[in-house]
Amino acid sequence: MKKIYLARDLSDAHLLKGFLEGDGIEAEVQGESLWKLRGEIPITEDTAPSVWVPDEDYDRAMELVETFHVGEASASVARKPWRCACGEENEGQFTECWNCGRSR
Ligand SMILES: [Zn+2]
Incomplete structure (x- = not known):
């Protein structure tokens, strides 16, 4: 799996996940549980939700992210x-x- 996107929040992450899945890419949102702790821990690149895709779909997914304006x-x-x-x-x-x- 490769990380393709660092989301602002969970809905942002899930929007992109749905967008990628609509194109046949099995995307995965990671960091949801950490995100729910926000306020207790600082938000950094490690705690914000991120979207991951299988290695073989990486290039195509990156192109889709480019067209995905949230x-x-x-x-x-x-x-x-x-x-x-x-x-x-x-x-x-x-x-x-x-x-x-x-x-x-
Ligand atoms: Zn370098």
């Missing part, structure tokens, strides 16, 4: 370029560094 906030966060630990700048739609393969 709120400009999460969309713009997802698209912001990011700098990898190896120093390379990556486009926001990539979750792994093109240079060294480290995940975002």
